[in-house]
Amino acid sequence: MKQGIHPEYKTVIFLDPSANHGFLTRSAVDTKGRETMKWTDGKEYPVIKVEVSSESHSYYTGKTKIMDTAGRVEKFKRRYTKKPA
Numbered sequence: 001m002k003q004g005i006h007p008e009y010k011t012v013i014f015l016d017p018s019a020n021h022g023f024l025t026r027s028a029v030d031t032k033g034r035e036t037m038k039w040t041d042g043k044e045y046p047v048i049k050v051e052v053s054s055e056s057h058s059y060y061t062g063k064t065k066i067m068d069t070a071g072r073v074e075k076f077k078r079r080y081t082k083k084p085a
Helices: 072-080
Strands: 010-016 021-027 036-038 044-049
Touching: 021 044
Parallel strands: 010 044
Antiparallel strands: 010 021, 036 044
């Protein structure tokens, strides 16, 4: 492998503020100028905030909602129900 062309691979915290859930992993994301946070091991790591994680996504939490926008159900019923003879 060529030297000096690969990104730096560091330990970071991915934090989902909406669910107050974070996990520690390694990433090649640029961490310069990012805020840091103390993890459970007592060390400081850079924080990368994410909007959605497995703790807040409706697919994983089981809180999916089916929204009827613009009367799709009624439109379907009108189109495919049998009309009286």
